[in-house]
Amino acid sequence: MTSTHDIVVDQVQESRVGTTNFDNLIFGKTFTDHMLECTWRDGKWETAHIKPYGPIMVEPSSKVFHYGQAIFEGMKAFKDAQGNVHLFRPEDNWIRFNESAKRLAMPTVPEEIFMDGLKKLVDLDREWVRQGDGVSLYLRPFMIASENGVAAAPSTEYKFMIVMSPARAYYRGDVRVIIASQFSRAADGGVGYAKAAGNYAASFYPNNLALEEGYQQIIWTDAATHEYLEEAGTMNIFVRIGDKLLTSPHNDRILNGVTRRSVIQLAKDHNIDVEERRVSVKEMNEAAANGELKEIFGTGTAAVIVPVLGYKHEDFVHDLPAVDDSYATLFKQKLSDIHYNRVNDEHEWLVKI
């Protein structure tokens, strides 16, 4: 055991990296040699531990199982052609993690634990970050309520953990979506803007119904009227009408995506007219009908940019046209160039490990 910056490190005897088949990975199923674990108790964070990845012992009365106090982040590390490893805008995830924590009545995690822990962990398992376009190490910081007891009140103990999973180039298959007109993901004054575990569970059943109809995702609309586009399961949504790019403003129902923010910046860099404003389903349907709707795409860490091939809204079904000058393709390319350090990182989004 060695100690760095108050993080105690217990390394594995033998790495599993040599016996891992990186060509055959299922997303989120394989984990690296190490994980980070840190306990919050008696009102403070104890020493963080990096240790071999493995199961933890929890009581069945652990509050996370009953009252869902659980939040997470999703971020990636990339390896460039020179073999250097970079994180992409990790501060943004740390800040958002703590915003989620606050809304879920959980303690915030200080930079020395979140950021230093993350860097130390990625450094230790850097062999798990492979080269190749689309290839990355997916990083999953998360926090769970770990007090034992079934009284419905905030936990007095928490565990902050980071696990990491190697990911190959992500091909999601064709994506057609349903525009929600019955179910909803988040309430005004609720927790939609937080990466709260319960938000995702709530979306699975409607998403299963969409899958049965042959649609892979749902674009959520506002719960009160179902008139305005919000976001998809794990992606923010952009709509291109003519040459104008539109995306909903983030609010207390919509996650403020790091990829979304990056795409808005890249659009500005490329003199693309981009507006953050409410986008109505009616407006989109009308643009579809008169040929002005050129693209819909989702943005998120896991899949980066996902073009939507078609959508259904109530009885209206529409296939998106093929476009020569696809914004989705442009942004995907530009983001990859930054991720793999192939261009000048003018916005200083990369953090070298």
Place this chain on the structure above:
Amino acid sequence: MTSTHDIVVDQVQESRVGTTNFDNLIFGKTFTDHMLECTWRDGKWETAHIKPYGPIMVEPSSKVFHYGQAIFEGMKAFKDAQGNVHLFRPEDNWIRFNESAKRLAMPTVPEEIFMDGLKKLVDLDREWVRQGDGVSLYLRPFMIASENGVAAAPSTEYKFMIVMSPARAYYRGDVRVIIASQFSRAADGGVGYAKAAGNYAASFYPNNLALEEGYQQIIWTDAATHEYLEEAGTMNIFVRIGDKLLTSPHNDRILNGVTRRSVIQLAKDHNIDVEERRVSVKEMNEAAANGELKEIFGTGTAAVIVPVLGYKHEDFVHDLPAVDDSYATLFKQKLSDIHYNRVNDEHEWLVKI
């Protein structure tokens, strides 16, 4: 190990019941000797096991920690003066559990596992059910997503468990409430009607703000307009205006409480005029101002009936008057008489173990 009805039982060597101080219990902190555990895998429920209460091993990538697929029920067993143990309307909880399961894209639990497992478990730990008004054994069936993997999709494995905690007469202290006008608990088309773990986590932060202002609970209102009363954290809400009892209809935002349903029946039995309809905050405030508002009370398994002493809505603060013929007191008494089998159980709500 013995096997009954396909439930495998592994009994403790020595019970902890003799060393438990029943006069000094903190709600939900002490658990009985045994618990039930049953795994769903490859599309079916495996054999249920009753075993000594204790920690379980789970991977940090277990889906419940990341995507919040977790539901629960809360119910009670009571011991009557003759020493018989009864459950109160357990079928209602089983049915509701499976409605929650469906909405959270989880498998339903068959009667042989939920109900037979519950009965077998209560039977085995019947020494933990103590006599005394207000005394009970709190039963907590729950289900968690147990597949390992951080892809945002429904789990392919689940654990159904039951744990049980002895509870003494519940005194919650004075309860004053804030009527929500900013935060909300549930969206139309969301999961408010389900006992989904994430719903509770979402309510803790607003509830902490209420506590800081000196209010113990929040009465949620509809997320879209904040004009209509919904329910409290773990209780449905009744309002008495004049001699009329009002409570919100249950819908996809509001849990269909077993205590609520029982109170409505008891009101009818006592020729009390009870209406299930939307109750507006405006109507309540007006009744408060003109002296017609006689009572507000919450109903739920844990605390049974909780009178609300006062409330705050934006700038309007109101204390409830003392009433001689309190409905809350009446229903509390009537429900206790049934729980402890002191009166004829005309609606057949008790199930003897």
